Amino acid sequence: MTVIKICGLSREADIAAVNEAKPEYCGFIIDFPKSYRNVTAEQVRKLRTGLDASVVPVGVIVDRPVEQAAMLLNEGIVDVIQLHGREDENYIRRLRKLLKCGEEAFTDDGETGHGDTRQTTEIKDCIWKAFKIRSRKDFEDAMTSSADAVILDNGYGTGETFDWSILEDAGVMMQEKKFFLAGGQKSRRK
Numbered sequence: 001m002t003v004i005k006i007c008g009l010s011r012e013a014d015i016a017a018v019n020e021a022k023p024e025y026c027g028f029i030i031d032f033p034k035s036y037r038n039v040t041a042e043q044v045r046k047l048r049t050g051l052d053a054s055v056v057p058v059g060v061i062v063d064r065p066v067e068q069a070a071m072l073l074n075e076g077i078v079d080v081i082q083l084h085g086r087e088d089e090n091y092i093r094r095l096r097k098l099l100k101c102g103e104e105a106f107t108d109d110g111e112t113g114h115g116d117t118r119q120t121t122e123i124k125d126c127i128w129k130a131f132k133i134r135s136r137k138d139f140e141d142a143m144t145s146s147a148d149a150v151i152l153d154n155g156y157g158t159g160e161t162f163d164w165s166i167l168e169d170a171g172v173m174m175q176e177k178k179f180f181l182a183g184g185q186k187s188r189r190k
């Protein structure tokens with residue numbers, strides 16, 4: 001299944017545009033001042049109130065403390081966190097432990113302690129990890145990540161694609177892991 005994320009929202013006009021386009025996800029670049037799309041968590045909290053409920057908000061962070069990543073999810077500022085720096089497997093493990101949803105022990109029949117029937121996947125698919133792809137090895141390493149989804153990207157919002165020929169014949173691997181192809185996406189790209 002193909003899903004779309006529109007990233008870099010910072011103004012109410014961006015929210016209005018996303019509400020019209022209705023991608024599955026939209027992204028906010030949080031506390032990364034080098035980006036002209038940079039916003040604070042407080043701005044996201046406010047912008048989110050105007051977001052259509054069908055669009056899932058994603059917080060994009062770069063090498064921020066793990067406690068901040070957990071706070072953004074636990075306080076419901078965003079529903080998904082996209083780790084776009086040098087965060088490693090240890091970081092992802094620590095983040096999972098800090099998540100409130102992680103405390104909601106699932107019973108054997110897959111229900112939470114609150115008696116609701118949410119599926120495990122809905123609750124846990126909230127950690128994405130971005131990888132800068134320069135070689136086949138970069139791609140293969142990305143596919144072994146314990147993140148719930150991986151972002152295959154050229155860099156930090158450069159607006160440019162990486163060499164997609166690296167993914168040639170990778171069909172089977174790409175069926176085993178949720179991934180996003182990022183960087184320089186154009187509506188008419190084939």
Ligand SMILES: O=C(O)c1ccccc1N[C@@H]1O[C@H](COP(=O)(O)O)[C@@H](O)[C@H]1O
Nearest residue numbers: 007035084156157158159160182183184
């Ligand atoms: O968009 C940014 O400014 C940005 C800054 C720091 C880290 C990630 C950033 N964006 C993410 O990068 C990819 C590709 O974006 P683009 O197509 O190159 O603009 C995307 O996932 C954004 O979320």
